[in-house]
Amino acid sequence: MLTTRQVDAYHALTVVAPGIAERFRPGHFVSVAVGGSGTSMLTRRAFSVHDVKPDYGGTVEFVFAVNGPGTAWLAERRARDTLDLVGPLGRPFPLPRDPVTCVMVGDEYGSAVLFAVADALQRRGCRVDFVLGGATAGRVFGAMRARRMAETTTLTTGDGSLGMRGGVTDVLPGVIADVRADAVYASGPMETLRGVTAVAVEFDIPVQAAVEERMACGIGVCMTCVLPVIGDDGITRMVRSCVEGPVFRGERVRFDDVGTIPFDAFGAPGGGSRNAG
Structure with missing residues (x-):
């Protein structure tokens, strides 16, 4: 059983999945089979979990944009359709x-x-402030909810249709300084995470970043989601976002090298393993 709703430019899909709801922790994702039983779309799609509720035995909601045939198929699901979810x-x-x-x-x-x-975080007594952005007003997700729960909410849009004109990284330094932030939690496209991490490093505060990488299997087998990440020992390794992530310490991710195997990475052709000693 599931329900779908349109949220501005996005689709929110809620599925009854008590096993997933029970074990969920913030930052977890689910892997969804798309296209139905006879489809040629063999790879699953990974979606971060937006909300988990105890209703109906345990529901899980995730949010997505239609970017291709797989997400288009998902957007057409209706109540009483079933989905193949792993999580x-x-x-x-x-x-x-x-x-x-x-x-x-x-x-x-x-x-x-x-x-x-x-x-x-709020249950642990933390103060929470939000910075949310999108290309247009319809692509900023969760502005109303953020305003209800946060001390402050700063909104940005590329076209200036909501909040400040620009991106989240343009306003972030001011927000960090104003609220005297101790930590940053970030999620969004890789380019955004790269910018957010640079700002957090400048302020010398930790940043936890949920990366957006294509994940075909979600369980560490297919290797489509590998990223260059610096380990505690200072050595760069190619790690799988779906298993070691999707949440990483932002300053450990080599955002400039995403999509490549850096020459100094452990096991890389041309000397990474030698450098690792």
């Missing part, structure tokens, strides 16, 4: 032990994953 998958957001001030930065539908994290 919860991945590594969730780590939460601070003590009450601190946290800025949640979301771009486009990447914002969806941050609301469950914000709830968990």
Whole structure:
């Protein structure tokens, strides 16, 4: 059983999945088979979980934009259709032990994953402030909910149709300074995460980033979602977003090298393994 609803430019799909709902932690994602039983679309699609509720035995909601045939098929699902879901998958957001001030930065539908994290932070006594952005007003996800739950909410749009004109990274330094933030939680396109991480590093505060990489299997087998990430030992390794992520410490992800295998990565052709000693 499922329900679908349109949320501005996006689709929100809620599925009854008590097993997933019970084990869910903020930052987890689900892997969904698309196209039906006779489809040629063999790879699954990964979606961050927006909301989990105990209603109807346990429901799971995820948000997506229609970007191709797989998501177009999902957008056409109706009540009583069934979906093949696997989850919860991945590594969730780590939460601070003590009450601190946290800025949640979301771009486009990447914002969806941050609301469950914000709830968990507030339950621990943390202050939460939101910075949300999108290309247009219809592509900013969750502005009303953010305003209800956060101390402050700053909105940006590329065309200036809502909030400040520009991107989330344009306003983030001012927000961090104003609220004296201790940590940043971010989700959105890789380019946004790269910019958000640069700002957090400048302020010398930690940033937890949920990366958006294509994940065909969601369980670490297919290797489509590998990223260059610097380990605790200072060595860069190609790690799988779906298993070691999707949440990483932003400063550990080599955003400039995403899509490549850096020459100094462990096991890379041409010397990475030698450098690792």
